[in-house]
Amino acid sequence: MSVVRLDHLTKVFPGGTKAVDDFSLTIADGEFLVLVGPSGCGKSTVLRMIAGLEDVTGGDVLIDGERVTDWAPKQRDIAMVFQNYALYPHMTVRDNMGFALKLQHVGKERIGEQVTSTADLLGLGGLLDRKPKALSGGQRQRVAMGRAMVRQPRVFLLDEPLSNLDAKLRVSMRAELARLHQRYRITTVYVTHDQIEAMTLGDRIAVVDKGRLQQVGTPDELYRAPANRFVAGFMGSPSMNFATVTVRRAGIRLTVDLGGRTIELPGPLAERVDLARYIGSPVVIGLRPAAFSPAGPDEEALEAVPLGVESLGDEKHVLFAPPTDGLRALADGDVPVAVDESAGTQLWTAKVGQGADVAIGRPVRLRVDLGAAYFFDPADGMAVPAPSTEPAAPAVAAA
Numbered sequence: 001m002s003v004v005r006l007d008h009l010t011k012v013f014p015g016g017t018k019a020v021d022d023f024s025l026t027i028a029d030g031e032f033l034v035l036v037g038p039s040g041c042g043k044s045t046v047l048r049m050i051a052g053l054e055d056v057t058g059g060d061v062l063i064d065g066e067r068v069t070d071w072a073p074k075q076r077d078i079a080m081v082f083q084n085y086a087l088y089p090h091m092t093v094r095d096n097m098g099f100a101l102k103l104q105h106v107g108k109e110r111i112g113e114q115v116t117s118t119a120d121l122l123g124l125g126g127l128l129d130r131k132p133k134a135l136s137g138g139q140r141q142r143v144a145m146g147r148a149m150v151r152q153p154r155v156f157l158l159d160e161p162l163s164n165l166d167a168k169l170r171v172s173m174r175a176e177l178a179r180l181h182q183r184y185r186i187t188t189v190y191v192t193h194d195q196i197e198a199m200t201l202g203d204r205i206a207v208v209d210k211g212r213l214q215q216v217g218t219p220d221e222l223y224r225a226p227a228n229r230f231v232a233g234f235m236g237s238p239s240m241n242f243a244t245v246t247v248r249r250a251g252i253r254l255t256v257d258l259g260g261r262t263i264e265l266p267g268p269l270a271e272r273v274d275l276a277r278y279i280g281s282p283v284v285i286g287l288r289p290a291a292f293s294p295a296g297p298d299e300e301a302l303e304a305v306p307l308g309v310e311s312l313g314d315e316k317h318v319l320f321a322p323p324t325d326g327l328r329a330l331a332d333g334d335v336p337v338a339v340d341e342s343a344g345t346q347l348w349t350a351k352v353g354q355g356a357d358v359a360i361g362r363p364v365r366l367r368v369d370l371g372a373a374y375f376f377d378p379a380d381g382m383a384v385p386a387p388s389t390e391p392a393a394p395a396v397a398a399a
């Protein structure tokens with residue numbers, strides 16, 4: 001059993017880069033935890049601190065409750081596979097895989113057994129006598145993993161292990177990894193910036209930005225209830241669309257202005273108390289591409305001019321300029337709101353069916369499912385309302 005606890009981990013590199021900032025997370029025994037985040041956010045540094053390859057500036061690493069922060073890498077019994085794995089070119093697959101065990105003075109026979117069974121599992125059985133240069137990229141990658149796995153470490157750390165492989169091979173290696181994990185249940189921390197990999201492999205996903213943990217949860221939790229705008233924009237492909245809009249009150253309902261129309265939000269005001277705090281002031285709306293669909297002739301709709309149409313086989317992505325109501329809202333003397341800067345530079349995407357009749361330059365009417373809208377505070381980016389980690393409280397009947 002191996003529980004890994006990161007307790008207020010911080011890493012400041014000489015020169016002052018704060019690569020990891022007060023990072024706390026517990027990885028359960030047998031869990032497959034995926035660390036995701038943009039390039040440079042500190043993922044590899046977290047992994048290297050767990051492995052002991054990087055000194056910590058502050059905080060602690062604990063394995064099964066024991067403080068290992070000052071232990072040497074090899075005392076920690078952790079195996080790590082790097083993005084740019086290097087096999088020993090002059091050694092056969094067999095020797096590459098057995099090398100770590102040899103260093104640990106494990107007996108020859110035992111090494112032979114371990115290597116053979118791991119190789120079989122990874123589909124490398126027939127390749128044991130080859131040298132790396134006689135292997136395909138995917139086979140080399142499997143040898144690198146096999147080499148880390150033969151010693152059955154307490155913790156398995158993988159840093160973007162599939163990023164050098166072509167798309168098809170990535171998918172099959174992903175399935176293979178999932179299968180291996182099912183079988184051995186070694187506590188695993190897996191770094192990637194591919195969110196499909198994260199969603200499909202992770203028991204839980206930890207989203208990192210600028211060295212800070214943004215949110216940790218199951219793939220479903222992060223997708224359905226992102227804690228902030230960063231997580232919302234990071235999880236899901238194509239990304240969520242954002243714009244700053246003004247919330248207004250119309251009777252017992254709330255409305256937002258979008259694409260020159262005032263659209264009512266579903267549900268009465270009473271059920272949207274958190275959002276009601278923003279009445280008359282700007283709030284960031286987030287709409288996933290799937291929240292749009294082609295509108296019928298009489299339906300309330302957003303007019304968009306497709307600037308790009310991407311056909312993906314069974315769906316189409318329609319790219320269009322974000323609605324600019326934030327700017328128009330100035331006319332009626334409301335709080336001045338500019339269209340969100342980052343949204344302004346990024347096109348919106350609608351995901352529609354393959355059969356949808358859309359073409360570049362020809363205006364299209366899109367129905368917007370505001371029931372599926374997310375809202376974020378424009379200042380700190382936190383979700384409104386904040387996602388609850390508890391199951392929703394049962395509704396209390398009014399007395």
Ligand SMILES: Nc1ncnc2c1ncn2[C@@H]1O[C@H](COP(=O)(O)OP(=O)(O)OP(=O)(O)O)[C@@H](O)[C@H]1O
Nearest residue numbers: 013014017019038039040041042043044045046193
């Ligand atoms: N040895 C080092 N000395 C100084 N700065 C470093 C060092 N290693 C990493 N950094 C900086 O620390 C930050 C985090 O780097 P890290 O490699 O952990 O990012 P990452 O999330 O793994 O990125 P990527 O997805 O590109 O691999 C970056 O700003 C990087 O430039």
Ligand SMILES: [Mg+2]
Nearest residue numbers: 043044045159
């Ligand atoms: Mg990295």
